[in-house]
Amino acid sequence: MATGGVVTDLDVGDVLGPIEYTLSSFVIREYSHVVEMHHEIFQGAEDLVMPPSLIHLDKLRLYNHACPGGTGPTARIHYEYDAEIFVPVRVGDRLVVSGEVKQRYTKKSREYVLMEMLLKRVDTGELLVRYLDQVILAYSGKNEAA
Amino acid sequence: MSLLSLEAGTEFRTRVRAMTRERMRWYVDAQPTIGADDGRIHTQEPTIHDDDEYARSQGLPGIIADGMISTNWIQGLLIDVFGIDFASRSRLKTKYIAPIYENQKVVACARVDTVTRDVDGHDIYTLEVWCEDDDTKKKLTVGTARVQIS
Numbered sequence: 339m340a341t342g343g344v345v346t347d348l349d350v351g352d353v354l355g356p357i358e359y360t361l362s363s364f365v366i367r368e369y370s371h372v373v374e375m376h377h378e379i380f381q382g383a384e385d386l387v388m389p390p391s392l393i394h395l396d397k398l399r400l401y402n403h404a405c406p407g408g409t410g411p412t413a414r415i416h417y418e419y420d421a422e423i424f425v426p427v428r429v430g431d432r433l434v435v436s437g438e439v440k441q442r443y444t445k446k447s448r449e450y451v452l453m454e455m456l457l458k459r460v461d462t463g464e465l466l467v468r469y470l471d472q473v474i475l476a477y478s479g480k481n482e483a484a
Numbered sequence: 485m486s487l488l489s490l491e492a493g494t495e496f497r498t499r500v501r502a503m504t505r506e507r508m509r510w511y512v513d514a515q516p517t518i519g520a521d522d523g524r525i526h527t528q529e530p531t532i533h534d535d536d537e538y539a540r541s542q543g544l545p546g547i548i549a550d551g552m553i554s555t556n557w558i559q560g561l562l563i564d565v566f567g568i569d570f571a572s573r574s575r576l577k578t579k580y581i582a583p584i585y586e587n588q589k590v591v592a593c594a595r596v597d598t599v600t601r602d603v604d605g606h607d608i609y610t611l612e613v614w615c616e617d618d619d620t621k622k623k624l625t626v627g628t629a630r631v632q633i634s
Contacts, residue, residue, distance in 0.1 A: 365518050372510040373556035374501075379568050387571045389563075391556050395518050402519065413532045413542040415580075416551040419627075422575040426568070 345401050346410030346475050348451055354400035354437035358460055361388060363429045369395065388427035393457055393469045394419065396435040400455070404437075410475075417450065418472035425466050432460040440470075449475040490565075490596055490609065498561050498592040500618045503549045503584050509534045511550045544583070551580035554615040554625040557592040565594070566609070566631050573634070578613070578627035589618035594629065607633040 340347040341354065369392050370380035379387050427433070434457075441452040450472060457467040501507075512534045516526035530538040536546045555578045562570045584590060597610045608630065615625040 359521075362521055364523055365521055368518055369514060372514040373553060373560065375556065375560040375563060377560075377563050379563075379571060387568060389556075389559065390571060390574065390576065391552065391559050394552055394555075395515060398515055399519060413538075415532075418577070418579045419551065419555050420575070420577040423571065424573065426572040 341404040343405060344407040344410035345405045345414060346412060346449075348405070348439050348442070348453075350439050350442050352404070352439040354404040354439075354453070356434045356436040357396075357399055357403055358432065358434045359399070361427060361429055361431045361433055366392070366429065386429050390421050390423040390467065391419070393421050393435075393455065393467045394471070396457065397437065397453070397455060397469075397471055400435065400437045412476040415474040416471075417474050418470070420470040420472075422468045423466065424468075425464065427457070427466050433466070434458050434460050451475060490599065492596050492598060495593065495595040496561055496565055497594075498557060500589050500591050501557070503553070503586065503588045503590055505534070505547065505586055507553065508547060508549050508586070511553050545585070547586055549584040551578070551625065554578070554580070554584060554590065554592065555627075557590070557615060558594065558613045558625070558627070558629075561592045561594055562611075562613070562629055562631065566633070569633050570631050573632040575630045576613070576627065577629070578625050580625050582622065582624045584615075584624050588624075590615050590624065591618050597628075602632070609633070 340349045341352050363386050366386045367381050370389055437453050437455040439453050443450050452472045455469040458465055512531050513527050516528045520526050532539040532542055533547055533550050539547045592615050594611045594613045597612050600608045602608055611629040613627045613629050614623045616623050
């Protein structure tokens with residue numbers, strides 16, 4: 339188990355979270371604003387829904403909780419995003435997010451880590467979003483990922 | 485745009501946007517701001533997305549955009565087309581195949597791949613999605629999307 343240290347130490351089988359929180363209108367509006375999604379469903383006065391991509395910031399919530407030492411010696415590069423939303427998530431929903439490291443492997447001298455995250459409703463356990471996040475833990479100048 | 489006009493091969497594109505230093509920093513600062521969720525702006529330590537010196541220390545020529553910006557530009561396009569359905573029952577997969585550098589001009593694109601109807605009568609759209617450099621047309625981010633229409 340590599341939790342409790344830095345992100346670059348994470349390994350297969352590590353479980354991050356669960357963490358509970360309540361989805362706020364501030365979070366939806368702020369996130370949508372910075373990525374220029376100026377739709378009323380994200381930036382209106384009421385009846386806001388969560389942009390599916392907001393799940394990505396739950397990864398940072400999990401990192402901060404499970405890896406208090408921070409990023410580690412090398413910058414982390416995001417490589418793949420894969421989010422599936424099953425039910426609209428709304429302001430005031432009480433949510434619980436958890437993550438599990440599914441793969442860690444080396445390819446062309448780069449370290450890849452794949453984490454699966456699940457966002458559920460606290461009171462019912464209903465699965466709302468499943469997210470697969472793949473990162474490269476160390477970037478070399480030859481790397482083509484962004 | 486009416487959904488009735490959508491068929492395989494239909495293509496959508498956003499306007500051209502320059503990946504400016506400010507756009508990159510907006511996303512950097514959004515992360516601690518949203519994490520704090522207290523209504524105030526928060527900042528974080530230097531990253532490869534907002535600090536050239538730190539980016540060079542990590543083997544990069546300078547700052548590069550967070551991949552989630554291009555993912556969100558694609559998602560914004562899909563919300564333009566499908567509305568709340570995309571925020572309700574959908575899947576989006578993106579892969580960052582090339583870095584996006586400061587001031588690179590980027591267009592987010594989507595093309596309908598298939599249109600089917602499931603057993604419950606919902607129309608299901610699958611799409612190819614990507615972000616491309618507006619000057620060279622080189623693809624920078626690629627992926628697929630699926631959306632169920634209610």
